[in-house]
Amino acid sequence: MQGRGLYVSDVELPRMVHVVFLRSPHAHARIAGMDAAAARRMPGVIAVVTGPQLAEVITPWVGVLSHLKGLKSAPQSAIAIDRVCWQGEAVAAVVATSRAVAEDAAENVSVEYEELDPVTDMRSALDPATPVIHPSLGDKPRF
DSSP states (O other), rough: OOOOOOGGGGGTHHHHHHHEEEOOOSSSSEEEEEOOOOHSSSSSSSEEEEEHHHHTTTOOOOOOOOSSSTTTOBOOOOSSSEEESSSOEEEEEEEEEEEHHHHHHHHTTTTEEOEEEEOOOOHHHHHHOOOOSOOOGGGGOOO
């Protein structure tokens, strides 16, 4: 009650940078193209990192729940590489000297999407007529 509360956004450290993630507005889409040149040129922007760039240094993780027979988990990258599988999935990370600069630069990253059919519920996911979201996992489970 003395006004001395400290929040994460109040912390300022030497050489500290801020990151803002550009996120997909689509539930399922192919990333047809991305242009981050304008964002990279902005003063205070340190880097704009995309999924393919990050994939060169980070391997995807796979959730494992071995006690659930038949469970399949698709490899998940830190940032989407060629397509997004859920609304809000990160497609780029903008690193800058301040949060405001990072947010402004993120608005200057242009992403072209080719929308794909989303799967929005469990019943339609099991329907053979519904497209498979993760083809690398094979076909749909049969119950």
